[in-house]
Amino acid sequence: MSGMRIIKAHRGIGSIVRGQALVADDGFSARYDLDRVRGVFSRPQHALYGQSYVDRVLVLDIAKGGVATAWMLRDMRAGGKAPAALLLNYANPVMAQGAAFAELTLMDRFETDITGALVTGEEVEVDPMKGEVRMLAASSD
Amino acid sequence: MQLTDDEKRMHEGARGEPRRLAIEQQIAVGRFFDAVDFVPVTQAHLMADGEAVGEAGVAVLEKIAAAPPADRQVLIPTVTDPRGVDVAACARLRQPDFAEGRERRIVDALEAIGCLMTNTCINYQTVAPPVLGEHLAFGDTGSSIYANSVCGARTNFEGGVAALWAALTGRVPRYGMHLAEHRRGTDLFHIDHVPATPADWGALGGVIGRRMGSYWQVPVLAGIEATPGPTALKFFGAALASYGSTPMFHMVGVTPEAPSLAAVFDGDEGSAHEISAADIDAFYEGFVADDDHVDIVVLSAPQLNLYELQEVAAAIDGKELCAGTSMMVTTPPEVARAAERMGLTARIEASGAQVLEGVCFYQMYAREMGEANGWRQIVTSSAKLANILGGYGYQPRLASLEQCVDAAVTGRLAARQAS
Numbered sequence: 001m002s003g004m005r006i007i008k009a010h011r012g013i014g015s016i017v018r019g020q021a022l023v024a025d026d027g028f029s030a031r032y033d034l035d036r037v038r039g040v041f042s043r044p045q046h047a048l049y050g051q052s053y054v055d056r057v058l059v060l061d062i063a064k065g066g067v068a069t070a071w072m073l074r075d076m077r078a079g080g081k082a083p084a085a086l087l088l089n090y091a092n093p094v095m096a097q098g099a100a101f102a103e104l105t106l107m108d109r110f111e112t113d114i115t116g117a118l119v120t121g122e123e124v125e126v127d128p129m130k131g132e133v134r135m136l137a138a139s140s141d
Numbered sequence: 142m143q144l145t146d147d148e149k150r151m152h153e154g155a156r157g158e159p160r161r162l163a164i165e166q167q168i169a170v171g172r173f174f175d176a177v178d179f180v181p182v183t184q185a186h187l188m189a190d191g192e193a194v195g196e197a198g199v200a201v202l203e204k205i206a207a208a209p210p211a212d213r214q215v216l217i218p219t220v221t222d223p224r225g226v227d228v229a230a231c232a233r234l235r236q237p238d239f240a241e242g243r244e245r246r247i248v249d250a251l252e253a254i255g256c257l258m259t260n261t262c263i264n265y266q267t268v269a270p271p272v273l274g275e276h277l278a279f280g281d282t283g284s285s286i287y288a289n290s291v292c293g294a295r296t297n298f299e300g301g302v303a304a305l306w307a308a309l310t311g312r313v314p315r316y317g318m319h320l321a322e323h324r325r326g327t328d329l330f331h332i333d334h335v336p337a338t339p340a341d342w343g344a345l346g347g348v349i350g351r352r353m354g355s356y357w358q359v360p361v362l363a364g365i366e367a368t369p370g371p372t373a374l375k376f377f378g379a380a381l382a383s384y385g386s387t388p389m390f391h392m393v394g395v396t397p398e399a400p401s402l403a404a405v406f407d408g409d410e411g412s413a414h415e416i417s418a419a420d421i422d423a424f425y426e427g428f429v430a431d432d433d434h435v436d437i438v439v440l441s442a443p444q445l446n447l448y449e450l451q452e453v454a455a456a457i458d459g460k461e462l463c464a465g466t467s468m469m470v471t472t473p474p475e476v477a478r479a480a481e482r483m484g485l486t487a488r489i490e491a492s493g494a495q496v497l498e499g500v501c502f503y504q505m506y507a508r509e510m511g512e513a514n515g516w517r518q519i520v521t522s523s524a525k526l527a528n529i530l531g532g533y534g535y536q537p538r539l540a541s542l543e544q545c546v547d548a549a550v551t552g553r554l555a556a557r558q559a560s
Contacts, residue, residue, distance in 0.1 A: 013173055027386075031193065032532045035508070043532035062355050064386050065529075066282045068193035070300030075195025090355035092386050093170065093317065094300035100169040101302050 012128030014105030019084035029065025073102035157212025163306035171314030188222035216311035223501035235513035260499030261473030278307030282382035326361035343524030350384025418560035442526035463552030468494035
């Protein structure tokens with residue numbers, strides 16, 4: 001574990017998960033941005049347009065949009081179309097409420113801009129109770 | 142979090158499983174935002190359209206509804222956001238086959254829990270306007286920002302199921318907009334071009350919302366010399382909340398917590414961001430479609446109040462929709478009854494437009510409905526709706542009410558004159 005890069009944050013919601021990061025300097029709303037049937041970003045203006053977010057550690061700037069995400073995250077998890085975790089510079093209440101309801105791992109308020117600290121494809125471990133994101137290794141994908 | 146004796150009883154399950162689950166969920170959110178305790182709330186506004194709730198959410202609602210009455214009844218008046226289905230129009234609108242059945246299950250569950258099925262996002266205009274200092278659990282961004290800003294009430298976004306938790310416990314974690322320190326202004330905007338139409342007010346909300354960096358920023362508008370009416374503030378707030386995830390704004394000399402700049406800023410307010418007519422024009426021009434053809438015109442998001450329906454009726458009197466172009470207007474059920482009684486609905490529908498009650502377009506399985514009807518190029522007076530529908534496969538464009546009616550009648554959206 002020596003030399004592993006760790007980014008600290010506020011204590012989050014959910015359990016420890018590992019996954020491959022999908023990173024963009026853009027916002028997040030399940031209603032506004034996603035095709036939740038296909039599991040891809042569907043808003044043409046979104047930086048991740050067309051990309052699959054399923055089972056990825058989704059790393060974005062801030063929560064955007066309306067309140068529907070609080071319901072939708074649970075249905076996305078039940079249908080196998082959810083990210084593994086959601087990391088935001090700033091969440092809003094809707095994201096926290098939705099994460100708690102869906103038992104989805106959520107963290108925010110990092111010591112640095114999380115969208116600049118991680119890169120897409122990087123393998124990370126998210127530990128919300130400790131408030132840590134640990135970089136494991138870059139994926140070859 | 143510090144819990145009262147009653148809250149401890151709920152947490153231990155002594156007041157039934159639904160309230161135990163509710164307060165457990167609320168504690169998780171409260172800890173996330175460092176809430177010290179709970180604050181009682183007087184009313185809740187629950188968003189639970191079928192598309193958002195999904196089958197997983199319906200299962201939770203039905204489980205709560207099956208609990209003993211003493212365990213499942215809401216503790217405070219709880220009203221509902223627009224539904225996803227107007228049963229009278231479901232087949233005509235080609236909504237998904239499962240939509241009506243899921244809708245029935247959700248409504249049955251919410252009624253068993255004790256919700257008042259008002260089915261409106263403008264409850265603050267049509268049901269019970271909040272008052273200064275009142276703590277609420279509002280679960281629609283438009284109603285939340287209006288309650289916080291225009292009414293001076295206090296609510297966070299209680300998204301979907303969170304408003305149900307608040308209804309079952311009668312309280313919410315005390316953080317964010319419930320605390321005076323988070324209601325202070327953070328960013329000053331000087332408006333040198335006061336919007337002319339509700340659509341323009343929505344555009345202004347979108348312009349400022351895009352500049353908001355998080356839920357915790359509270360924009361302050363200066364330079365609005367004439368008090369806007371409730372419709373203008375409704376459009377402005379809905380768009381600001383939609384584009385910025387912003388729960389509150391101050392308008393100096395207009396909103397109750399902003400009698401002056403000094404009243405809303407702690408110390409120096411910093412330099413103002415200037416908002417000009419060019420910013421509004423650029424916002425409109427940011428919506429691009431393949432051509433000027435219009436598949437559907439939608440007046441919704443927020444639902445229309447009685448004054449707006451009167452304006453629509455006046456604008457469309459004696460006109461007919463262009464073949465191949467649809468037009469839809471949504472309004473709360475109580476306003477629909479009034480509009481029928483006053484002859485407004487008949488005047489609007491004589492054109493071929495549809496007045497739908499208790500629904501809102503983007504909550505009606507908009508993706509599936511658009512694909513089934515061939516609707517792609519949509520014109521609306523709502524910047525909020527235009528913001529949402531881009532992700533649903535539409536090409537939205539923003540226009541004034543008069544332009545919307547003209548587009549419905551001609552099937553084309555005329556070029557907009559610059560501000």
